[in-house]
Amino acid sequence: MTISRQAFLHMSGLSLLAAAVRRAKGAISGTWWGMAIDVAKCLKQENCTKCIVACSQAHNIPSIPDRSHEVRWIWKDSLGHVFPSQVDEYSALRTLPAMLLCNHCENPPCVRVCPTEATWKREDGIVDMDWHRCIGCRYCMAACPYGSRSFNWMDPRPYIHNPNPEFPTRTKGVVEKCTFCTERLAAGRPPACVEACPEKALVFGNLADPHSPIRELLAARRHIRRRPELGTGPDVFYIV
Amino acid sequence: MFMFEKAVAGSRRYWLWICVLAIILGAGFACYLRQLQAGLMITGLSRDVTWGLYIAQFTFLVGVAASAVMVVLPYYLHNFKAFGRIAILGEFLAIAAVVMCMLFIFVDMGQPSRVLNVLLYPTPHSMMFWDMISLGGYLALNAVIALVTLRAEREGVAPPRWIEPIIILSIPWAVSIHTVTAFLYSGLPGRSLWLTAILAPRFLASAFASGPALLILLCLLLSRLTGFSAGREAIQKLAIIVTYAMAISVFFVLTEFFTAFYSQIPEHAESLRYMFVGLEGHTRLAPWMWTSSILAAASLVLLLVPRYRHNQKLLAVACGMVFLSLWIDKGIGLIVAAFVPSPLGAVTEYAPTLPEILIVLGIWAVGALILTVLYKIALSVRETPAFFSAPPSRAEALT
Numbered sequence: 339m340t341i342s343r344q345a346f347l348h349m350s351g352l353s354l355l356a357a358a359v360r361r362a363k364g365a366i367s368g369t370w371w372g373m374a375i376d377v378a379k380c381l382k383q384e385n386c387t388k389c390i391v392a393c394s395q396a397h398n399i400p401s402i403p404d405r406s407h408e409v410r411w412i413w414k415d416s417l418g419h420v421f422p423s424q425v426d427e428y429s430a431l432r433t434l435p436a437m438l439l440c441n442h443c444e445n446p447p448c449v450r451v452c453p454t455e456a457t458w459k460r461e462d463g464i465v466d467m468d469w470h471r472c473i474g475c476r477y478c479m480a481a482c483p484y485g486s487r488s489f490n491w492m493d494p495r496p497y498i499h500n501p502n503p504e505f506p507t508r509t510k511g512v513v514e515k516c517t518f519c520t521e522r523l524a525a526g527r528p529p530a531c532v533e534a535c536p537e538k539a540l541v542f543g544n545l546a547d548p549h550s551p552i553r554e555l556l557a558a559r560r561h562i563r564r565r566p567e568l569g570t571g572p573d574v575f576y577i578v
Numbered sequence: 579m580f581m582f583e584k585a586v587a588g589s590r591r592y593w594l595w596i597c598v599l600a601i602i603l604g605a606g607f608a609c610y611l612r613q614l615q616a617g618l619m620i621t622g623l624s625r626d627v628t629w630g631l632y633i634a635q636f637t638f639l640v641g642v643a644a645s646a647v648m649v650v651l652p653y654y655l656h657n658f659k660a661f662g663r664i665a666i667l668g669e670f671l672a673i674a675a676v677v678m679c680m681l682f683i684f685v686d687m688g689q690p691s692r693v694l695n696v697l698l699y700p701t702p703h704s705m706m707f708w709d710m711i712s713l714g715g716y717l718a719l720n721a722v723i724a725l726v727t728l729r730a731e732r733e734g735v736a737p738p739r740w741i742e743p744i745i746i747l748s749i750p751w752a753v754s755i756h757t758v759t760a761f762l763y764s765g766l767p768g769r770s771l772w773l774t775a776i777l778a779p780r781f782l783a784s785a786f787a788s789g790p791a792l793l794i795l796l797c798l799l800l801s802r803l804t805g806f807s808a809g810r811e812a813i814q815k816l817a818i819i820v821t822y823a824m825a826i827s828v829f830f831v832l833t834e835f836f837t838a839f840y841s842q843i844p845e846h847a848e849s850l851r852y853m854f855v856g857l858e859g860h861t862r863l864a865p866w867m868w869t870s871s872i873l874a875a876a877s878l879v880l881l882l883v884p885r886y887r888h889n890q891k892l893l894a895v896a897c898g899m900v901f902l903s904l905w906i907d908k909g910i911g912l913i914v915a916a917f918v919p920s921p922l923g924a925v926t927e928y929a930p931t932l933p934e935i936l937i938v939l940g941i942w943a944v945g946a947l948i949l950t951v952l953y954k955i956a957l958s959v960r961e962t963p964a965f966f967s968a969p970p971s972r973a974e975a976l977t
Contacts, residue, residue: 474688483768
C-alpha cells in the first residue's frame with residue numbers, strides 16, 4: 339500500500355483530533371463508580387447474607403467447602419480485621435462484621451503488576467478482568483493489600499449449583515474478583531449486591547458527580563477507607 | 579551440534595547417575611500431569627498463601643544463576659588466571675539454574691498454555707515482564723559465551739574478538755536478573771516483609787554466597803570423580819568470595835531485624851515474628867528458620883578463621899552450610915512468610931504436598947541433568963590433546 343505525504347498528514351491530524359475529542363468527552367460525561375457501605379445499617383439484620391447470595395447467583399461463584407480454596411467476591415469479616423490499625427481494643431465495633439469486596443482502587447497495584455494486562459482500570463474507575471487472558475501467575479494476589487482476589491485452585495464448575503446462563507463460568511487456574519457488576523451497569527441496573535440489600539446499606543453511585551446521592555452521603559457522614567496510607571485510593575467507603 | 583558426542587560416551591557410573599536423575603524427573607513429570615489436570619489444588623497453596631515452594635525455588639535459583647558473575651568478573655575483567663579452569667563451570671551452572679528458574683515459573687502458572695500472553699501483550703509496568711526479558715537474555719548470553727569459548731578451547735585457538743563485548747555485557751546482566759527478581763517483591767504495597775529497599779542488595783549478597791559455595795562443592799566433587807582439578811588457588815579465591823558475601827548477607831538480614839523490632843511497627847515485625855517464633859501458635863516455619871540461622875553462624879565461623887577455611891574438608895562443610903542456610907532462607911522462608919499474616923490478619927500455614935515436592939525434585943533433577951551433561955562436555959573437551967597444546971588462556975586472548 340502506498341500513501342501520499344498529504345494523506346498521511348491528514349490521517350494523523352484526524353486521529354489526534356479524535357483522541358482529543360474522546361478525552362474531552364470522558365472528562366465531561368465523567369463517570370467514576372464508587373460504593374459507600376453504611377456499617378450501622380448493614381448490622382440491622384443480623385446474619386443477613388442477601389448481598390452475598392445475590393452476587394454468587396449472578397456471577398456463578400462456586401461454593402467450595404474448603405476455606406483455603408474458596409472464591410469470594412463479596413464477603414463478611416470483623417471490623418477489627420477490616421481496619422486493623424483503626425479499630426482499637428476498646429471499640430465496640432471490633433467484633434462486628436462488615437462487608438468486604440474489591441476496592442476498585444484509583445491506583446490499583448494489581449493492575450500495575452499484571453504481566454498480561456488481564457486486569458485493567460476502566461475509564462469509569464472499575465478494575466476489570468479478562469478471564470481468558472489471565473495466565474494464573476497470581477502476582478495480582480500478592481500485590482493486592484486487601485485480599486480481594488481469588489484464584490480458581492480447581493475447576494469451579496462442579497461447585498456451581500444453580501448456574502446463571504447469562505454470565506460466564508470460569509475455568510481452573512485463573513484469578514477473579516468483584517467487577518462492580520459491569521454487565522448490569524451496561525444495562526443500566528445497579529450491582530446485584532446493592533439491589534439485594536434490604537436495608538439499602540450499600541450505596542453505589544457516580545463519584546465524579548458532586549450531586550450524586552453517594553457524594554452527598556459522603557459529604558454528610560464520617561467515613562473511612564481500608565489502608566488509604568498505601569496510596570491505592572480505594573473507592574469503597576465505610577460509613578461508621 | 580554442541581559437542582553432544584562427548585555427552586553420550588561415558589562410564590557406567592555416569593549412566594547410572596543419568597538414570598537416577600531420569601527416574602526423579604519422570605516422577606516429577608507424572609505429578610505435573612496430575613497438576614495440569616486437577617489444577618493447583620494438589621499443592622499446599624491456599625487463598626492466603628498464594629505462592630510457595632515453586633516461586634521460592636525460582637527466587638533462590640536466580641541467585642545461583644547470577645553468581646556466575648563472581649567467576650566471570652575476576653577472570654575476564656581482572657585477568658585473574660586461576661579462574662581459567664572454572665569459568666566455564668560457572669557459566670554452565672548459570673545455564674542450568676536459569677532453565678530451572680523458567681521451569682519453576684512455568685509449573686506455578688494456573689494456565690500454562692497461555693504463557694505466551696506475556697509476550698503477546700508486553701506490559702512494561704509489570705516486573706514479571708522484565709524478569710522474563712532478563713532471564714531469557716541471561717540464558718542466551720551464557721549459552722553463546724560458553725559455546726564459543728569452549729569451541730575455541732577445543733580447537734586450541736583464541737576465542738573470536740566479538741565475544742568480548744558479550745562477556746562484558748553478561749556481567750551487569752547477571753546483577754540485573756537478581757535485582758529485577760527482588761523488585762518483583764519489594765514494590766508491593768501490602769507485603770511488609772518484602773517492602774524493603776535492601777531486598778535487592780540482600781538478594782545479591784546471598785546469591786554471591788550460595789552460588790560460589792555450590793561451585794566449590796561441585797569442583798571438589800569433580801576432582802574426586804574425575805581427573806579434573808580446579809586448582810587450590812581458584813578454590814581458595816572462591817572461598818574468600820563466599821566469606822565476604824555470606825558476612826554481608828547476614829549483616830543485611832540483621833539490619834532488617836533492627837528496623838522492624840526497634841521501630842516496633844507491628845506489620846513490619848509480624849512476618850519476621852512468624853518466621854522465628856510463630857504467630858497464634860502457628861510455628862511451622864520456626865524450626866527451619868532457626869536451622870538456617872545456626873547454619874549461617876556456624877558457616878561464618880568456619881569461613882572467617884583462615885585455618886579452617888584453608889582446610890579443604892572444613893571448607894566443604896562450610897560451603898554446604900552456606901548453601902543450605904540460604905536455601906532455607908530464600909527457598910522457603912522469605913516467600914512463604916510474606917503471606918503470613920494475610921491482609922485480613924488470618925494466620926494460614928503452608929506446607930507443600932507430596933506431589934508438589936516431587937514436582938520440585940523433578941525440576942532439580944532437570945537442572946542436575948543439564949549440569950551433568952554440560953560438565954561432561956566441558957571436561958571431555960579438556961581431556962583431548964588440543965587443550966594441552968593451546969596454552970593461551972581465554973582471558974589472555976581477550977585482554
